[in-house]
Amino acid sequence: xxxxxxxxxxxxxxxxxxxxxxxxxxxxxxxxxxxxxxxxxxxxxxxxxxxxxxxxxxxxxxxxxxxxxxxxxxxxxxxxxxxxxxxxxxxxxxxxxxxxxxxxxxxxxxxxxxxxxxxxxxxxxxxxxxxxxxxxxxxxxxxxxxxxxxxxxxxxxxxxxxxxxxxxxxxxxxxxxxxxxxxxxxxxxxxxxxxxxxxxxxxxxxxxxxxxxxxxxxxxxxxxxxxxxxxxxxxxxxxxxxxxxxxxxxxxxxxxxxxxxxx
Amino acid sequence: xxxxxxxxxxxxxxxxxxxxxxxxxxxxxxxxxxxxxxxxxxxxxxxxxxxxxxxxxxxxxxxxxxxxxxxxxxxxxxxxxxxxxxxxxxxxxxxxxxxxxxxxxxxxxxxxxxxxxxxxxxxxxxxxxxxxxxxxxxxxxxxxxxxxxxxxxxxxxxxxxxxxxxxxxxxxxxxxxxxxxxxxxxxxxxxxxxxxxxxxxxxxxxxxxxxxxxxxxxxxxxxxxxxxxxxxxxxxxxxxxxxxxxxxxxxxxxxxxxxxxxx
Numbered sequence: 001x002x003x004x005x006x007x008x009x010x011x012x013x014x015x016x017x018x019x020x021x022x023x024x025x026x027x028x029x030x031x032x033x034x035x036x037x038x039x040x041x042x043x044x045x046x047x048x049x050x051x052x053x054x055x056x057x058x059x060x061x062x063x064x065x066x067x068x069x070x071x072x073x074x075x076x077x078x079x080x081x082x083x084x085x086x087x088x089x090x091x092x093x094x095x096x097x098x099x100x101x102x103x104x105x106x107x108x109x110x111x112x113x114x115x116x117x118x119x120x121x122x123x124x125x126x127x128x129x130x131x132x133x134x135x136x137x138x139x140x141x142x143x144x145x146x147x148x149x150x151x152x153x154x155x156x157x158x159x160x161x162x163x164x165x166x167x168x169x170x171x172x173x174x175x176x177x178x179x180x181x182x183x184x185x186x187x188x189x190x191x192x193x194x195x196x197x198x199x200x201x202x203x204x205x206x207x208x209x210x211x212x213x214x215x216x217x218x219x220x221x222x223x224x225x226x227x228x229x230x231x232x233x234x235x236x237x238x239x240x241x242x243x244x245x246x247x248x249x250x251x252x253x254x255x256x257x258x259x260x261x262x263x
Numbered sequence: 264x265x266x267x268x269x270x271x272x273x274x275x276x277x278x279x280x281x282x283x284x285x286x287x288x289x290x291x292x293x294x295x296x297x298x299x300x301x302x303x304x305x306x307x308x309x310x311x312x313x314x315x316x317x318x319x320x321x322x323x324x325x326x327x328x329x330x331x332x333x334x335x336x337x338x339x340x341x342x343x344x345x346x347x348x349x350x351x352x353x354x355x356x357x358x359x360x361x362x363x364x365x366x367x368x369x370x371x372x373x374x375x376x377x378x379x380x381x382x383x384x385x386x387x388x389x390x391x392x393x394x395x396x397x398x399x400x401x402x403x404x405x406x407x408x409x410x411x412x413x414x415x416x417x418x419x420x421x422x423x424x425x426x427x428x429x430x431x432x433x434x435x436x437x438x439x440x441x442x443x444x445x446x447x448x449x450x451x452x453x454x455x456x457x458x459x460x461x462x463x464x465x466x467x468x469x470x471x472x473x474x475x476x477x478x479x480x481x482x483x484x485x486x487x488x489x490x491x492x493x494x495x496x497x498x499x500x501x502x503x504x505x506x507x508x509x510x511x512x513x514x515x516x517x518x519x520x521x522x523x524x525x526x
Contacts, residue, residue: 185492186492188493188495189459189493192455196452213497214496229449230448230451230452232451232469233478235498
């Protein structure tokens with residue numbers, strides 16, 4: 001005679017970001033749980049940004065909401081292919097703790113790898129955004145279990161992932177609009193190859209867990225149609241030489257109090 | 264009735280490197296004067312390296328001699344296209360201050376961009392070196408004065424430069440042999456594109472003048488035929504946050520007392 005509860009949303013948690021300035025409704029297991037990557041990606045947008053931002057592969061919306069939280073004149077479209085994750089994004093936007101941000105954001109369930117008319121039909125019109133941020137599912141690509149699949153992924157799939165995502169970003173961005181990508185160091189070539197000829201003034205930044213450790217993430221930012229060459233900015237070091245306490249700059253970025261490129 | 268002196272070598276200086284452990288005979292003006300770039304490039308070779316090293320575009324020989332000075336079991340071929348600079352390289356090897364190194368080095372006047380039989384005929388046999396280091400003339404490429412030449416250089420010449428140099432390096436290197444390149448950040452894509460499919464286990468390191476300044480050089484190291492992915496090592500910072508004194512690690516590298524990648 002035990003009561004049966006049928007929840008109307010999958011099991012989830014509600015987590016505070018930016019020291020409680022916004023909240024994320026996200027799956028308690030499975031799916032992609034957001035964290036530092038999303039905060040670093042959002043921090044690539046200049047603090048003075050105003051205009052229309054697309055978050056490609058938005059998940060539950062962490063990166064987009066972090067931009068809205070730091071940039072009061074920004075509006076955002078959370079683009080997510082998975083209907084389940086888009087549901088979490090919608091739940092995030094309707095959460096009472098995000099009431100001050102919700103009217104500047106919307107969710108679009110769409111596959112960002114669509115091209116041409118199919119992409120426009122899905123709601124991603126050409127030349128319609130001032131900035132695109134993306135945290136492509138680069139971890140998923142690593143999880144294929146068979147050697148054959150891994151090889152295929154390494155030589156075709158992974159390069160193709162960034163090529164397709166960045167091609168779409170170039171299409172939907174206005175001239176001189178921005179792009180920011182967060183990924184792993186081994187994906188640098190695929191990203192820079194896809195950026196080249198579309199975006200310029202590229203800036204790259206390496207994220208190291210400690211001053212003496214290899215980078216675990218790269219962030220690349222660029223402007224559509226710009227002509228300047230790649231520059232490599234000072235790295236972001238997450239922790240000091242010893243101990244686990246986050247470095248001050250990393251803490252500022254994680255809490256929406258500083259931008260990644262100093263603007 | 265003033266006496267006229269006809270020097271048998273062009274005007275030159277003799278400069279100490281590695282705190283006097285070797286000397287460089289180099290043109291006092293014009294040509295390429297060696298310095299920190301050559302020392303950083305040489306430092307990419309592991310301290311325990313033994314075998315046959317080629318210095319592509321050796322100039323007066325600074326990088327190759329820095330390797331010989333730090334790695335007692337290394338031998339080096341200084342490959343230089345310019346007969347004038349090859350003359351300086353020969354003068355460097357015969358300088359009395361380099362007597363302890365000279366018998367492990369030779370000069371080869373050859374164009375490293377040759378391919379196939381022409382390259383082998385010029386003295387660069389396939390599969391004959393354990394390590395190739397290169398400091399391509401990337402500055403010269405920037406010095407073209409007309410916009411047309413600059414554009415041509417940017418879109419064809421510069422990419423082609425690294426492609427040709429690295430293609431030759433792959434040809435003359437033994438399996439699992441090493442490659443190290445020093446260049447500017449904006450040349451990263453051309454380098455990684457040329458490395459890909461030939462060398463693996465690539466490691467990249469950014470050189471920043473100060474902790475808060477953009478990188479001025481990149482060093483890329485890789486192994487022929489290896490399969491590992493790109494990693495990004497901790498950066499080298501030349502100076503502290505304030506003042507002009509070199510950072511301790513930079514000083515060690517400049518003086519042949521430390522390697523760049525910690526091996």
